[in-house]
Amino acid sequence: MVINQEIARIFSTMADILEIKEDNPFKIRAYRRAAQNIEGLSRGVDELSREELLEIPGIGAELAAKIEEYIQTGSLRAFEKMKGEVPEGPLTFLAVPGLGPKTARLLYEQLHVTTLEELEQAAKEHRLASIPGIGEKSEENILKGIDTVRRGKERQPLGRVLPIALGLVAELRKKASIERIEIAGSLRRRRETVKDIDLVATANDPEVMMRTFVSLPQVGDVIMHGTTRSSVILREGLKVDLRVVPLESFGAALSYLTGSKGHNIRLRDMAVKAGLKLNEYGIFRESDNACLGGEEEEDVYRVLGLPFIPPELREDLGEVEAALAGKLPHLITTEDIRGDLHCHSHWSDGVHTFEELARGAQARGYAYIALTDHSHGLGVAHGLSIGRLMEQKRELAALNSRLKGFTILCGTEMDIRTDGSLDYPDEVLRELDVVIASIHSGFRQPKAQITARIVAAMRNPYVSVIAHPTGRLIGERDAYEVDMDEVLRVARETGTALEINSYPLRLDLSDSYARRAMDMGIFLAINSDVHVISQFDTIHYGVSIARRGWLEKRDVLNTLELPQLRKQLGLKRRKGR
DNA sequence: GCCGTTTTCGGCCCGACTGTTTTCAGTCG
Numbered sequence: 034m035v036i037n038q039e040i041a042r043i044f045s046t047m048a049d050i051l052e053i054k055e056d057n058p059f060k061i062r063a064y065r066r067a068a069q070n071i072e073g074l075s076r077g078v079d080e081l082s083r084e085e086l087l088e089i090p091g092i093g094a095e096l097a098a099k100i101e102e103y104i105q106t107g108s109l110r111a112f113e114k115m116k117g118e119v120p121e122g123p124l125t126f127l128a129v130p131g132l133g134p135k136t137a138r139l140l141y142e143q144l145h146v147t148t149l150e151e152l153e154q155a156a157k158e159h160r161l162a163s164i165p166g167i168g169e170k171s172e173e174n175i176l177k178g179i180d181t182v183r184r185g186k187e188r189q190p191l192g193r194v195l196p197i198a199l200g201l202v203a204e205l206r207k208k209a210s211i212e213r214i215e216i217a218g219s220l221r222r223r224r225e226t227v228k229d230i231d232l233v234a235t236a237n238d239p240e241v242m243m244r245t246f247v248s249l250p251q252v253g254d255v256i257m258h259g260t261t262r263s264s265v266i267l268r269e270g271l272k273v274d275l276r277v278v279p280l281e282s283f284g285a286a287l288s289y290l291t292g293s294k295g296h297n298i299r300l301r302d303m304a305v306k307a308g309l310k311l312n313e314y315g316i317f318r319e320s321d322n323a324c325l326g327g328e329e330e331e332d333v334y335r336v337l338g339l340p341f342i343p344p345e346l347r348e349d350l351g352e353v354e355a356a357l358a359g360k361l362p363h364l365i366t367t368e369d370i371r372g373d374l375h376c377h378s379h380w381s382d383g384v385h386t387f388e389e390l391a392r393g394a395q396a397r398g399y400a401y402i403a404l405t406d407h408s409h410g411l412g413v414a415h416g417l418s419i420g421r422l423m424e425q426k427r428e429l430a431a432l433n434s435r436l437k438g439f440t441i442l443c444g445t446e447m448d449i450r451t452d453g454s455l456d457y458p459d460e461v462l463r464e465l466d467v468v469i470a471s472i473h474s475g476f477r478q479p480k481a482q483i484t485a486r487i488v489a490a491m492r493n494p495y496v497s498v499i500a501h502p503t504g505r506l507i508g509e510r511d512a513y514e515v516d517m518d519e520v521l522r523v524a525r526e527t528g529t530a531l532e533i534n535s536y537p538l539r540l541d542l543s544d545s546y547a548r549r550a551m552d553m554g555i556f557l558a559i560n561s562d563v564h565v566i567s568q569f570d571t572i573h574y575g576v577s578i579a580r581r582g583w584l585e586k587r588d589v590l591n592t593l594e595l596p597q598l599r600k601q602l603g604l605k606r607r608k609g610r
Numbered sequence: 611g612c613c614g615t616t617t618t619c620g621g622c623c624c625g626a627c628t629g630t631t632t633t634c635a636g637t638c639g
Binding site: 057058059060061062063064066067090091092093094095096130131132133134135136165166167168169170171174218229231257258259261262263264274276289290292294297298300301302304305306310311312313314 | 611612613616621622623624625626627628629630631635636637638639
């Protein structure tokens with residue numbers, strides 16, 4: 034959604050400019066919130082009506098008009114005008130951690146530096162210390178900050194950061210006298226990428242705890258070291274914040290540090306209106322400062338008159354309204370998953386035998402898997418010829434008769450060829466229990482062509498699921514150009530399920546697309562795309578994305594027990610004939 | 611700039627840490 038990114042970037046830059054100008058802080062927040070919410074949208078703003086634009090949280094008449102102006106003219110007068118009012122330099126400086134709008138402006142006005150290089154030079158020559166309020170230490174910090182910007186630490190994928198965070202938690206538990214410790218922040222909300230790790234803990238001796246934290250072997254640099262809050266950079270580059278609070282405040286602190294910022298603001302707003310005060314230490318009555326709760330997160334919500342809102346929903350995308358109306362979804366859990374519909378064996382590019390896969394799945398409580406080795410078109414993955422596929426089917430039948438309480442469905446991950454044709458004819462597909470189809474080539478084709486390929490696959494009565502529908506690899510490869518509106522429309526029309534692929538770099542569909550598909554009544558399938566048995570355990574990433582997409586058990590194909598699954602898979606075939 | 615069963619005008623979350631300060635501003639989350 035290029036247009037959304039463009040507009041989000043413009044609004045975000047406008048917020049920066051307003052900050053430098055020391056404009057109304059609430060106006061600045063309004064621009065930032067709008068930018069964030071537009072970026073997270075699953076539809077292009079250019080596809081939305083005026084009414085739909087106004088439904089986006091944080092978009093009012095003014096910003097809706099600006100969005101429309103940009104769509105129609107390709108530029109924004111207000112933005113162009115603003116750019117003329119503030120020089121480039123201070124805007125660049127805002128990217129430096131610890132350097133905010135006030136200092137950025139001061140540096141520009143006093144030293145006339147306009148680029149990071151000039152700023153670096155000035156700091157090295159100790160010219161910054163001539164400015165009131167800036168000393169030697171600040172000079173050092175600015176140099177360090179410039180270095181951080183240069184190294185350009187982007188947001189890291191969830192699948193990389195979560196294991197690191199869990200490792201830190203385990204180590205802190207071992208070394209420090211901790212009562213409770215939890216991961217908070219966007220990591221707890223399971224955003225697909227995160228910027229840093231937030232931890233919240235209670236400890237008998239906070240000072241000892243903090244000393245332990247900042248001296249962990251994986252810590253590279255200590256940014257901040259206090260008794261209740263410390264902040265470090267790990268050797269491999271990730272930033273980690275640790276907050277230590279009294280036990281009676283743990284829930285309030287966890288809630289506060291989990292965010293999102295937008296969600297917190299909504300909660301505090303509700304608190305203020307109810308004559309309450311909400312901070313990281315608890316929820317208090319304004320009149321006499323009596324503490325009404327805070328040890329558990331549930332306390333905070335209860336006092337506000339809300340049910341507990343799961344972390345994955347806390348994005349200020351309607352969850353507070355839903356909670357108020359008693360309409361929060363009963364989110365799907367990993368335990369709801371009854372089987373995995375996307376598994377590769379050593380017959381194509383997987384590692385294990387059918388039996389090993391079956392045992393691995395059974396050990397995880399599954400009742401079935403679908404074996405979906407690649408089709409012959411995918412030569413690099415040792416795709417199966419029709420002959421091999423039929424041989425596989427016979428072997429599976431024999432194996433299934435031996436397995437107790439477990440079934441391997443015979444399937445394929447069939448390649449959708451570059452010309453839009455399918456890799457196996459219908460006579461072959463008819464013989465299979467499950468057909469998932471996906472794109473592995475021609476990623477740079479024009480949008481219309483890729484869309485047509487996927488649509489053609491969905492119109493085949495034997496195709497049950499489209500795997501990793503957008504083809505992205507987080508941080509490595511963008512999604513191919515595809516008209517997701519059309520894909521979703523045809524998925525609904527044909528009764529084709531769409532996959533949420535749990536491979537940590539795919540997470541494809543994303544949360545916002547998953548939510549939209551669910552809203553349209555399209556079935557989702559949460560699959561791990563196993564090539565090695567241990568990858569069965571990545572299913573929780575897919576479930577997290579599903580939860581962020583507001584999905585319930587009933588929205589997900591592979592929560593069905595085997596008989597119901599077979600029935601569901603048969604529906605499209607019967608309809609298609 | 612947004613937003614509304616207390617408001618269509620007047621609100622808008624709140625506290626910790628740092629550095630350069632003789633009491634606090636700036637930045638961050």
